[in-house]
Amino acid sequence: MPTALITGASAGLGAEFARELARRQADLILVARTAGALEDVAAELRSEFGVAVEVLVADLSVTDDVQRVAERLGDASDPVHLLINNAGFGLPLQFADNDIDDEVRHLRVHVEASMRLMHAALGSMRGRGGRIINVASVAGFISRSTYSACKSWLIGFSRWANVEYASDRVSVTAVCPGFTHTTFHERMGLAPGHEGIPGLLWLDARDVVRAGLRDAAQGKAVSIPSLRYKAIVALASLLPSSVTSGVARRGRV
Template sequence: MTTALITGASSGLGAEFARQLAAQGHGLVLVARDRERLERLAAELRSQAGVEVEVLPADLTDQDQLSAVVGRVSEPTHPIGILVNNAGIGLLHDFDRNPLEDEVRHLRLHVEATMSLCHAALSAMSGRREGRIVNVASIAAYLPRGSYSAAKAWTLSFSRWANLHYRREGILVTALCPGFVHTEFHERMGMTKMFIPPFLWLHAPRVVREGLLDNLRGKAVSIPSRRYKTVALASHVLPRRLLVGPRRRPRRGAIGA
């Protein structure tokens, strides 16, 4: 078994990736901003799965801290065999209402950090002629939904290309494109969930399980559930104005609401 580095590992999909990969016997490097939560998860996984777990606290929007994680991915003596780019944030308001610095930070996390870590991983994996990368995108990549969709569209497009280009070198690259998932993501951005129909929600274990399986199968894109596969297909034929969707509704009491 190899070592997997997971960003955004302190909660949600990232923590679920850690649990499932640990259960498969992989060692882990857990990356997120919250050291305390990472340490708790690391202790849980060491106890339950008996695997080695490193904790690497980092804010990937900070260049120095991103460079430290890039350095770990590039480390030749303790190689990273699986990279999961999962770290992400959402912005509550429309593009013109968000402070520009928030939009820039959002872009750095979703695009620059993913690109930097993929560059380090692919450079190292090419030399070994093996490796796996899962880039967590979103079904929003298929939809015109502001800068979040635009950033995830980059992740989707890049992963498709990398899957074709690097599979000849034994490297499997997959864009995981879930829809709404029961995690802390929406609460953290201050968005209410009450107006989202229950049938649209997915559970993190299923999303991660299908994403890892599709990655092993060599698929460039993984879209969990038939309902979201239908959304992706519909995005190619329906008028764009029908795909924009409603404005986000702030949770009562949310900052900036």
């Protein structure tokens, strides 16, 4: 059976990726920093789908924990076929108002950990083949603080790596959803229904995951799993940063 390693797998899009892949009979390695929630997801998937689920508790803002996950990705005796870099979090304030240590931790999880895990995965996948999915955001196409900058890095790197490693039979895809119904906003302290975002702009997590997996299977470098968000991204590319950043401050994608 193919094996997928998913970070941030205890909730949100990570848990939805795990569920969809288990439905397709993939074995799983689930990574998150909360042991109890991770074990609950693993037990549910083992029971419902009969797949093998390995649990790896790790805080991806901690270098030693990232190294443990990287070592698992590099284990040639039990190879990983799909890496999904999904772990991440948002910060409640603008850059100058957030604690700088929180901003550094945010950067480590979104960029440094993803980069280290991609490096480890590529070392194992090159030649035999594999896929990497980086969960980015449409925020990566607009100007908005460090969250936008982190997601922009993931998109840009995925575009390059997808071309660079195609000859090694490895695809790299940045999945870029818009506002999606998960626990992401609640963990930032925003109550459901109070994000100031029209209902039309909200996406279903299962739809995002299925579209992302389909686009990754087709070897696409960037996946925007919604026609309306594809239109928004196209429009944003034509507008000055002063306009898009002002709109972006209304909510967090």
